[in-house]
Amino acid sequence: MASHPLALDPRTKLFMLLLANLLLFFHVHTHTEIMLVALTLLPMLPAGRWRMALRLGVTYAVLVAVSYLVPADSPNPWLHLLALLAVGLRMMMPCFITGAYAFSTTRTSEFVCAMRRMHVPETIVIPCMVVIRFFPTIVQDYRQIRAAMALRGVAEGRFALVRHPMQSLEYVLVPLMMNAANVAQDLSVAALTKGLGRPGTHTSLTMIRMRPLDWLTMIVCATPLVLDIIGVL
Amino acid sequence: MTQQDNATTASTNATKTKGTTAARSGRLSVPDLITIGVFTALYFVLVAVATLISTVAFVGFASIFLPAIAALISGCVYMLLATKVGKFGAITVMGAVIGLFLFVSGHFVLSFIASIVFPVIADLIARAGAYRNRAGLLASYVVFSYGLTGPILPLWFMKDAYVASLQARGKDAAYIDGVFSHINTGTFVISMVAIAMCALVGGWFGQRVLRRHFVKAGIV
Amino acid sequence: MTDDTNDIMNDAVETTAIETSRVTFRYGSGGDGAARDEPTRHTALHDVSLRIRPGECVVLCGRSGCGKTSYTRLVNGLIPTFFTGELTGTHHTADLASGSPVDAFTPIVGSVFQNPKTQYFNADTTSELAFPCENMGMPADEIRRRMAETVRRFGIEPLLNRSVFRLSGGQKQRLAVAAATMLRPPIMVLDEPTGNLDARSIDELHDMIARLKESGTTVLIAEHRLAWCRDLADRFVVFEHGRVIGNYPARDFLVLSPETIMSMGLRALDIRPYRAVVEAKRQTSDSLHRRDDETASAPALRTRMLRIGYGRRPHGFRPFGTRPKPGDFLRDVPDLTLRAGRITALMGGNGTGKSTLVRTLCGLLRPIGGSILWNGRPVKAHALTRKAFLVMQDVNYQLFTDSVREELMLGLDENDPAVGKRCERLLRDLDLETLADRHPMSLSGGEKQRTAIASALMCGKELIVLDEPTSGLDRFHMRQVGLLLQRLKRAGRIVVVVTHDEELAADWCDDVIDLDPVETSSSI
Numbered sequence: 009m010a011s012h013p014l015a016l017d018p019r020t021k022l023f024m025l026l027l028a029n030l031l032l033f034f035h036v037h038t039h040t041e042i043m044l045v046a047l048t049l050l051p052m053l054p055a056g057r058w059r060m061a062l063r064l065g066v067t068y069a070v071l072v073a074v075s076y077l078v079p080a081d082s083p084n085p086w087l088h089l090l091a092l093l094a095v096g097l098r099m100m101m102p103c104f105i106t107g108a109y110a111f112s113t114t115r116t117s118e119f120v121c122a123m124r125r126m127h128v129p130e131t132i133v134i135p136c137m138v139v140i141r142f143f144p145t146i147v148q149d150y151r152q153i154r155a156a157m158a159l160r161g162v163a164e165g166r167f168a169l170v171r172h173p174m175q176s177l178e179y180v181l182v183p184l185m186m187n188a189a190n191v192a193q194d195l196s197v198a199a200l201t202k203g204l205g206r207p208g209t210h211t212s213l214t215m216i217r218m219r220p221l222d223w224l225t226m227i228v229c230a231t232p233l234v235l236d237i238i239g240v241l
Numbered sequence: 242m243t244q245q246d247n248a249t250t251a252s253t254n255a256t257k258t259k260g261t262t263a264a265r266s267g268r269l270s271v272p273d274l275i276t277i278g279v280f281t282a283l284y285f286v287l288v289a290v291a292t293l294i295s296t297v298a299f300v301g302f303a304s305i306f307l308p309a310i311a312a313l314i315s316g317c318v319y320m321l322l323a324t325k326v327g328k329f330g331a332i333t334v335m336g337a338v339i340g341l342f343l344f345v346s347g348h349f350v351l352s353f354i355a356s357i358v359f360p361v362i363a364d365l366i367a368r369a370g371a372y373r374n375r376a377g378l379l380a381s382y383v384v385f386s387y388g389l390t391g392p393i394l395p396l397w398f399m400k401d402a403y404v405a406s407l408q409a410r411g412k413d414a415a416y417i418d419g420v421f422s423h424i425n426t427g428t429f430v431i432s433m434v435a436i437a438m439c440a441l442v443g444g445w446f447g448q449r450v451l452r453r454h455f456v457k458a459g460i461v
Numbered sequence: 462m463t464d465d466t467n468d469i470m471n472d473a474v475e476t477t478a479i480e481t482s483r484v485t486f487r488y489g490s491g492g493d494g495a496a497r498d499e500p501t502r503h504t505a506l507h508d509v510s511l512r513i514r515p516g517e518c519v520v521l522c523g524r525s526g527c528g529k530t531s532y533t534r535l536v537n538g539l540i541p542t543f544f545t546g547e548l549t550g551t552h553h554t555a556d557l558a559s560g561s562p563v564d565a566f567t568p569i570v571g572s573v574f575q576n577p578k579t580q581y582f583n584a585d586t587t588s589e590l591a592f593p594c595e596n597m598g599m600p601a602d603e604i605r606r607r608m609a610e611t612v613r614r615f616g617i618e619p620l621l622n623r624s625v626f627r628l629s630g631g632q633k634q635r636l637a638v639a640a641a642t643m644l645r646p647p648i649m650v651l652d653e654p655t656g657n658l659d660a661r662s663i664d665e666l667h668d669m670i671a672r673l674k675e676s677g678t679t680v681l682i683a684e685h686r687l688a689w690c691r692d693l694a695d696r697f698v699v700f701e702h703g704r705v706i707g708n709y710p711a712r713d714f715l716v717l718s719p720e721t722i723m724s725m726g727l728r729a730l731d732i733r734p735y736r737a738v739v740e741a742k743r744q745t746s747d748s749l750h751r752r753d754d755e756t757a758s759a760p761a762l763r764t765r766m767l768r769i770g771y772g773r774r775p776h777g778f779r780p781f782g783t784r785p786k787p788g789d790f791l792r793d794v795p796d797l798t799l800r801a802g803r804i805t806a807l808m809g810g811n812g813t814g815k816s817t818l819v820r821t822l823c824g825l826l827r828p829i830g831g832s833i834l835w836n837g838r839p840v841k842a843h844a845l846t847r848k849a850f851l852v853m854q855d856v857n858y859q860l861f862t863d864s865v866r867e868e869l870m871l872g873l874d875e876n877d878p879a880v881g882k883r884c885e886r887l888l889r890d891l892d893l894e895t896l897a898d899r900h901p902m903s904l905s906g907g908e909k910q911r912t913a914i915a916s917a918l919m920c921g922k923e924l925i926v927l928d929e930p931t932s933g934l935d936r937f938h939m940r941q942v943g944l945l946l947q948r949l950k951r952a953g954r955i956v957v958v959v960t961h962d963e964e965l966a967a968d969w970c971d972d973v974i975d976l977d978p979v980e981t982s983s984s985i
Contacts, residue, residue, distance in 0.1 A: 025350075117583075131269060131274060132338060135338045136341065139285065139342065148626075155820070159846060159849070181450070183858050186454075189321075195279070197580075201539065203568075203597060210596050212601065213601050453863045
């Protein structure tokens with residue numbers, strides 16, 4: 009299972025997420041932000057996510073444009089509101105972009121392996137594995153429940169959920185939670201018999217390794233931020 | 242194998258069984274962690290639904306009322322998890338996992354901290370009532386609901402940044418204050434009070450569902 | 462090639478793989494596991510003594526709740542550590558005494574469970590195979606080597622690197638067996654592994670187990686469907702009310718009369734007579750469907766040139782008609798006529814679109830082409846939803862309220878005395894009277910099924926479809942479902958049963974429709 013030669017280690021992705029967050033902490037200049045956004049969009053391309061990169065890149069560009077185009081001395085408060093919104097969303101974009109990248113290019117096994125390498129306790133690792141495992145089940149269950157509700161004429165139609173919100177919530181949630189309780193037991197049995205609870209090191213089939221490319225990416229991405237903070241940029 | 246052997250092994254079996262029962266009341270076991278995972282996934286889906294609702298209802302400033310709406314609809318899940326596991330740590334772990342997923346999916350890192358601190362307090366409150374006391378659980382749910390305020394926090398940074406950019410472009414402070422007078426502390430207070438109100442309603446609803454369905458069906 | 466620990470293990474247990482002597486077990490109240498199981502409070506195992514030799518293949522059989530599942534749990538260590546309770550007597554799996562932590566059993570016993578949907582822990586197949594090895598702390602190279610070996614051994618290359626959610630039930634079950642053998646355990650335990658598989662998947666599972674047996678693995682199968690494992694078994698152990706009431710070498714058991722087998726609550730040893738009946742019914746019903754008598758008096762549901770399918774999103778917007786996309790399913794259905802007062806079995810392997818067809822007939826999916834006629838008039842999907850009811854395979858999804866009576870009254874006017882009277886009558890008719898105030902989720906599977914059907918009859922549904930109503934049921938419970946079908950038939954409903962169960966189709970259904978494999982179009 010050789011990974012793509014240009015794929016990044018999950019820990020590098022985590023580092024990039026942290027960097028994107030630091031952008032928010034330190035009020036960096038917009039040009040630093042633009043540089044970092046461009047840098048974080050790049051690794052999406054070898055991962056085959058060029059469509060995603062394009063969409064996010066264009067969104068970011070539009071937001072930058074809006075935040076610059078609104079004249080600062082406009083007396084119209086709504087225009088300010090729009091600009092504020094644009095600035096706000098723009099500032100969130102680096103986080104969203106790195107988040108989207110990390111989420112869409114990391115396999116569950118890599119994520120789990122990275123967590124274990126970083127000595128995250130099993131108390132956190134196991135629920136995380138279960139969350140990922142259980143999401144699709146929730147979607148399937150929800151469809152079944154909606155079908156069952158339609159057959160019973162319960163909360164029929166598009167607007168029924170809006171008209172009787174609490175009642176509908178109960179009808180949907182109770183079967184979902186009943187099933188969840190059952191699944192929790194079955195998964196426990198499956199996991200216990202396969203030794204999930206065994207003490208000692210748990211290895212991983214998936215290899216994750218920090219390669220020169222990872223270090224390079226980390227340094228290149230950190231540079232604009234550092235330069236901005238020390239006032240060079 | 243002699244009869245005596247049988248007897249001794251039987252008695253060790255009995256004590257072993259007792260041993261695991263004792264273990265159950267202490268640390269979180271693998272089945273507990275799996276239960277937590279399953280219900281955290283449900284909670285996470287409800288948060289996504291809440292995001293959808295608040296986006297539709299309050300375009301743009303969606304995240305301000307996200308915690309309140311999430312609090313309104315997730316009471317059942319919280320109450321069932323807290324009652325079913327009934328050990329210290331379940332609520333904390335749920336919060337931590339949610340924080341982790343929020344962070345990895347590109348939310349602000351402070352949301353991670355909020356979603357650990359508030360659940361820990363909530364866990365302590367629930368433990369004081371031995372995960373049985375209804376008022377205690379309700380109070381703990383209200384506190385827990387503030388754990389989701391993390392995603393709102395960047396709004397403050399945004400405002401600061403915008404104010405800074407206006408200042409940089411030569412506007413005076415009085416003018417800027419005027420612009421933001423109505424989207425300031427007022428909104429903040431409203432959104433925080435809304436969380437408490439919604440959490441009370443959601444938690445009460447959750448406890449009602451728990452009694453009517455899960456206690457009656459013998460699940461907890 | 463087994464690793465050293467296993468070799469030592471094999472040496473130690475040359476004469477007995479499993480030894481149970483005078484074990485009695487009673488589930489504790491409210492434990493992690495006990496809550497959901499039907500046989501909670503009574504004694505699950507009663508004075509059970511058994512000795513199983515290495516390499517033996519033993520089938521544990523008996524009606525549901527007889528203790529066979531509990532015995533498998535004793536063998537893989539879940540009893541008494543996970544499913545807690547009172548245990549007396551001694552039990553050893555290899556050299557492990559029961560009461561040892563479940564983890565200790567991991568390298569010795571591989572376990573396969575009944576429900577294919579909930580017995581995998583990872584979302585992708587490769588991780589699921591690696592999972593037990595990872596937990597044992599094996600280096601990645603070793604895991605890879607074993608995986609290659611397992612894949613070769615069972616021929617499951619096509620299953621690798623896939624999302625488990627995209628696999629069929631049969632594929633999931635094969636994956637479960639493969640994953641359970643990754644540690645090369647000397648003992649394998651399978652708890653009703655064929656619960657809801659079609660004939661082909663059962664054959665594939667059979668071949669995997671045959672291979673395990675060849676390699677000298679001790680195999681325990683808890684099962685009441687005996688036909689598929691008759692040639693694998695060396696011994697049949699019959700349980701009843703927690704006791705072992707019979708311990709037969711295979712050659713003695715296989716000559717027992719069908720009546721004896723039935724009286725033990727077991728499914729037929731030989732499925733061929735049933736298969737013949739099904740085939741005969743299929744041929745006569747074929748002719749029945751070709752005869753086009755529009756004037757027949759009984760209300761009927763007909764399909765004309767029906768084309769069914771779904772996209773990735775079941776109700777997705779399709780501006781460009783019916784062009785299938787990857788992940789879509791599409792097929793044409795031969796014209797059908799379903800009549801009131803007849804029970805029609807809808808058969809055919811997995812992936813032939815049986816579920817899609819009944820969902821379309823119930824109005825849950827819109828037909829892609831063709832039409833559905835109700836008494837000769839075309840009906841729209843939403844009108845069908847009002848006339849039809851589908852008893853889902855997992856009936857838990859369709860029970861919403863907190864008592865059986867409420868469930869029947871849901872959506873109806875509770876103050877109307879006529880409605881109340883009808884509700885009481887239905888409760889009586891379906892033997893639900895004593896359960897009327899219980900929470901539906903606290904009922905047994907069959908009781909839940911009856912509650913769902915009662916709720917359908919309350920709303921005056923005319924078409925009742927049951928999706929795999931007998932999956933995992935023993936002889937006795939299958940008969941109960943059969944009787945229920947007959948009752949619906951007498952009440953003049955159109956009854957459709959989606960099933961793989963040849964015994965049910967042969968004994969209780971009037972017509973058999975075999976949906977042939979898809980030829981006309983794509984399914985990816």
